Each structure stands twice: as structure tokens, then as C-alpha cells.
Amino acid sequence: MAVRALLGIDLGTSGVKALVTGVDGAALGEADAEYPVVSARPGWAETDPGLWWSATVRAVRAALAGARERAGDCAVAAIGLDGQMHGLVLADAAGRPVRPALLWADQRAAAVLGRWTGLPAGLRGRLANPLVPGMTGPLLRWVAEHEPEAAAAARWALLPKDWLRLRLTGAAGTEPSDASATLLWDVPADGWSAEAAAAVDLPERLLPPVLPSGAAAGGLTAAAARELGVAPDVPVAAGAGDTPAALLATGLRPGQAQVTVGSGAQVVTLAGTAEPVPGVHVYRTATAAGWYRMAAVQNAGIALDWVRGLLGTSWPELYESADTGAPGADGVTFVPHLTGERTPVLDPAATGALSGLRLASDRGTVLRAALEGVALSVRHAASALPGGLPPQVRLAGGGTRHPAFRRLLADVLGVELHPVRLRSASALGAALLAAEAAGLPAPPIALEEAEPVRPGERSADYEPVFARYLERVRLG
Template structure:
């Protein structure tokens, strides 16, 4: 008995198969590009997603695929796929790093229980209605990425509260905010009905089964957003449990038994289990480091790590990683990045080291916002493909001042999706998941580092000083 998890991420699609005890038995992935046809846009075609799914599935062992009896879904949050009545995408998906709708945010009444960012489905759909009226007129469904993929595989048009509440079009509970949708002049019929993440969202079609090497007719769980799936797959269950994920973006998630009060720069969303979580969401983690690695000409990530962590940290060089604006804690889509303080004696390694520190400091700013609102965190689980190097883990622990415990689960979001598939198939109940939590080992203990603290203070001061400049440049653009 096997369960397949599909994680439709921003830059790649990942698959993981788990057995009846929740242990991963096979995994694969396939990458695709995020394109930007115009400055500030972030898109991927759904054909690229589906091709990646077929490619990744073909690399899973045939005997493992034949044993799969249910599928669960995890997906990048906030973006949207305008689709026809049959689920056919009408344009490329618009994704969470997209900033084209940044001038439309004043349509949202304040204060909101969650911050509204331009890359959320609500602002993107408002932009679509104003700028692509023909596409808007043909749209029947405004689907979250994982919901589009499930429908493509033969599933129903449905979504879950964890994704809905992150669209800027729903109440904190995840229920659609009909009054707000009407105020924004968006068709209420665009938005799929809600179901629990672990409920069945349809059966795998014969056509899709043949392309993926799976059995037709197996149930597909509705699924959840990638952050709540990563929390589920990592074993977060109790009030106060915390997780740091480092991927294209970065998230600090703290589980909550009850909905916490709104706080500027922080998000409060529904978990895949129906509980709540508070989150600091940083846009510029892996995406910023990957850009810097390319600019500096590092041929591989090991080379970039070695170059950065053999270099001495500069007392004068700072790097703001805000290449696509920023969410937590600043909520500033106009923020931009770069190095300051470079001298003729600085090297490629100095610049790469400053980039790692800048990302760590940006994450610390998000964590400080959580701490300021009542969560005194000194220990967190650690997951995500962007945190495998021990030197990077240590820098994160030092900058965040937390003890980091690496989850023994290389594909946390994908595993969480597979577990939802197992519940949909009736193999587990929601209460069984605590006993299936993966082991976690100590990855890094924070060390006292006064010079790092000084560089953190300089980083925060630099951002504050640049904030006014970002606003002036935006007004003159």
C-alpha cells in the first residue's frame, strides 16, 4: 500500500511515495522556469507544470507507482490560474512573486486580518479584470495552482480553507468573503466550493493514469497549500510548535490552537488539519540566493557555499535581498535589493557571504515580528531544500538566535500531501498523524557572535534608510 504526494512548487514539482507507516519509499522531481514577460511579472505555463509531473513520475520505480492507492496535493500558495469551465487554463498562471497589481491594493478595506500582497490571487484577479477583459470574460474558475492540477488529473473543482484564506478574498476562517468579492466586482462563481484538505477531491482519470503510470480511479485528496503541508509532513501538531522552511521563499510557521489576533506583517491562516498557524513569509530566500549565485558565476551550489563560508564576513558590506519586494515583516512590494559598502579589496566570496547573511537577517526580521506578538521562540524545526549545508544552518541559528532541529524528511510538503491522500483513502485518521511525525536531529545551536549582531543592526538600519528611497523611486517610475 502506497500513497503519492505531489508538491507543485514555484520552481519545481516534487513527488514522494510513502508506505502505510508514513515512510518515504521513492521520490523524484522536475524543474521549470518562472518567467517574467514584463518587469514585476512572475508566471509559469500550466503545460510546464504538467510536463514536469509526467517527467517526474516516469522516474519513480514502476512497482512503487503500481502500489499507489491514493494521491494528495500540496501547492504554492497565493497564485492563480484563470480557467475555462472544463479546467483548461486560459493564460499562464500568475504567481506569488508577481507585483503587477501593487497599485491596486487600496481597493482592500483596512485593517485586514491578513496583510494583502500584490501576488495574492485577489489583487491578481482584479488586475486581470481591468487589463485582460477578454480572458476575464472567458474565465469560469479562478483556481489555486494545486487545485488546477488536481482538476487536470480528473478531480473536482474544489479548494480547501488553507489555500482560500491566503487569496485576500476570504475570511480568516477560509470561507469566501462574498461581500468583499462583490465590492471588488469579481464574479463569485469563479471561486470553487470548499472542502477539508483530507477529503476526496475526485478520482484519477484513465487518461492521466496512463500518462503517469498509476492505476485509474484512485482517490485524490483535496490537498492544501505548501506551507501547511510542510507543517503536517514535518510533524507540527501542538500549540507553539514552530518550523522554518527555506525554499524559493522562506516561512516561519507557529501552530496555534486558536486564531491569533491580527498583527502587522504577519499572516494567520488555516492549517491542513483545520487548526491555525501564524506565519512570517519572506519572499526572498532561495530566489535571491539563486540570483546572486548566477550573477557571481558560481557553477554549482557547493562552489557557492565554499566561496561564501571560507570568506571572512565583511564589517562593511551589506546585502539587501529584496529582489521582488518583501512581505513579512515590511509588507513593501517596492523594496529592492543590492550590495552596499563594497570596496576594491572585496571578493566574489565576500559578496556571496553577504548575500547569505542578508537572507538570514531578513528572516530574523520576520521572526522578531512573531516574537513581538507573544511567541518567545528559542527552538524550531528546520525543513526545505535550501537549508542542507551545515555552515548555512549555523548562520541561520546564529542570526535567528534559535536552536534548529532538522526534520528527517527531505520532502516535508510532499510527505504532508501523501498523508492527506492516505486519510482520503481511509488508511489513516487525522488523529493518527501525531504518531507518524518524522524524527528531528539537532542541526545547529546558536552561538554568541557580537560582530554578527552588529551587522544585523546595520542591515535593519540600511533597510529603514532605503525605505524612503524605494517610495520616491516608485512615485517617479
């Protein structure tokens, strides 16, 4: 008899992960596939959605092959998906993209944010979020002004994972956890804001219908099933944004905080209300009700990868530099705002900086300064959350696996870090939504924590380093 399995698909910025888990929670297979982010002009970030699909096919087939090698015959009972938040995919009535997808890191819509700052105070307050050019609403406004033919050809304005679900099922839709991050969502009312769309001159007809994150959004089409190697008509969940999907998997509780480091970084706490906090995002969770607050750092792994490429170093060498030298990198400060910055800077035009260089500064000094700069930017963002960080904080994300960087983060943040042992938390959250869509019990999750990382003796030495960092940020 075939093993019943759940398939979780995590559509990231530069790659997709596919996770196959048994309905009993056993991990059966996992694979990933990459695709490029194209920046044709400074500040632009695009990907052809067709590359998302081909990469998804490769990853799913490889994950299923691994699952069948491990468990024998394996039948997927349901599919869930999550994805990079914000961004815009314009698709026609047949689901075909009318132009490349614009991603969360894209800055071109900064010029149209005035449409949102000019909203009446009451209406602006109901959007309850800082204004970020990579959000769906501003990107759609930019396309309407600069590429009117693309806007006219579009039937749907979708978030990335919503386009992927459209490709899987043939049905357009979205769900609250992603839609609440578009600047077109009435946060207190928990639905699209027709008033905001009209005020910024965007057609409401482009906004897709909304389903609960764990609802079945449709069945897998025969064509998609053939490509993926899965049976047709399998239910596909509406899904979630990548951060709320990860929160499902890690089981964050009120009073706790979680720091996740990947291409960007997020500092997340659950919220009992949707009340806005200056500089902090408030979005829907992927549960039936609930909210979370997020201090969002736009430049984390993406900035480290830039430094790594610039200096021709490996990831291990970069991370190991965290254990060299004293706090403060001999006076060298790296401000990692290479793509503008979000919490609490809120400036899409912000730029990076490397200052304090001397003749004695060497390669290791710059590498350490880069790691410190990312850690300091996370601390800066966390300071905007009500109450700051609790004494103990969960740590997640691929960018936090190296022990040396964990120690550096603990010293800079001044809190005890509890690394979570979940390789693909977002994909696992997607699999949990798949179970819900199929009416199956949620598979148990054996959440393991690695050894806690406590601030060391050098933690106090980062107080003047942080002050110096803030001064560099203030100077721009």
C-alpha cells in the same frame, strides 16, 4: 500481491516532486521534474500550467518506477497534492487555462491593492492578512482590468495545486489552507467572503467550492490515469498549500516554531485563534480546524540563486563562503529584496541593495554578504511574530541542508536550530492527506532531527550587523 501505496505530489514554483510511500510509511520512490518561471516584464512571474502537467507526469512515472524497483508491484491507493501558495490560474469550463498562471512572486497587481486598502475597516479586518500583490484576489482584479477577455473566458479562479487537481479529476474545488491566503476569504467565518469579492468588483461565480483538505475531491480520470501510469478512479484528496502540508509532516506543536528556507522563507508558529497580527499572515492549517501564523520572506533562495548566477559560482562555493571571514562581511551589506518583500516590510516595490563595497572587497566577501543578507531578512521577519522565536526552533527546507549555512543561521537568529530530516516534507504531507481521503490510517512518520546547531561565540557579533542591515532596509 501488490504493495499498497500513497502518492504525494508537491507542485513547487520551479519544479514538482512526486513521493511514493507505503501505507505503512515506508518511503518507496521519489522523483522531481523542473519547469521555467517566465518574467516577460520586470516584476512578472508566470508559468504555463501545461508545463506543470507534463512535469508531473514525468515525476510520477519516475517515482513509481523507483518504487516498483524497490518493492515490486506497487498499487497506488490514493493521491494527495500540495502546491505553491497564492497565484492564479484562470481556467474555462473544460479546465483549460485561458492564460499562463500568475505566480506568488508576481508584482503586477500592486497597482490594484488600493481596492483592498479602501475596504471598510470591519470588512478589511475579516481578511486578517497583509496585502500582497501575488495573492489570488489582487491578481484576479488585475486580469479583470487589463485582460478582460481572459476574465470573461474563465469559469474558475484557481490556486496552482487546485488546477492540477482539476486536471487529475475533472472537478473544480479548493480547500481552506490555500483559500485563506487569497484576500477573498473571511478568516473568522472560515469561508469565502462574498462581501469582499463584491467590494473589489470580482464575480463570486469564479470562486470554486470548498472541501476539507483531507476529503476526497474526486477520482482520477481514465485519461489522467493513462498518462501517470496509475489505475483510474483512485481517490484524490483536496490537498493543501505547501506550508500547511509540510506542517502535517513535521508535526509542529503549539509553542514551537519552524523556519523553512526554499525559494522564499517562512517562520511559522501555530495559533489558537485567527486574530490578526500586523505584518504577519494567519492561515488555516490542513487539519479539520486550526490556524498558523507565518512571517513570510519573499526573497531567500531566489535571491541567492540570482547572486550565484551573477557571479558564476556553484551552490557549494556559495554556501562554503559562510565559513570565511568575520561576521558582517567586512562592512558589505546585502538587502535581498529583489522581488519586493513581505514580512515585515510589506512593500512590493522594495528593491535589493549591495552596499559598503570597497576596493578590497572580493568575490568571497560578496558571497558571504549574500548569505548573511538572507539570514538577516529571516531574523527581521521573525521579529514580527508575537513573542519572537522560542529558544529552540525547527529548521526545514532544501535551502538549509548545508552545515555552514545552518551555523550562520543559528548565529544570526541567536537560537538553537533543530534540522528536520525530511527531504520532501510537503510531498509527505500530501501523502498523509491521500491516506485520509482513502479512509486509511495515517502512515507513521519517523521524524528524525539532525544534530542541533547552537549559536556560536560569534552570535553576539551579529547584533551591530543586524542594526546596520535594518538601517539599509530603512533607507530603501
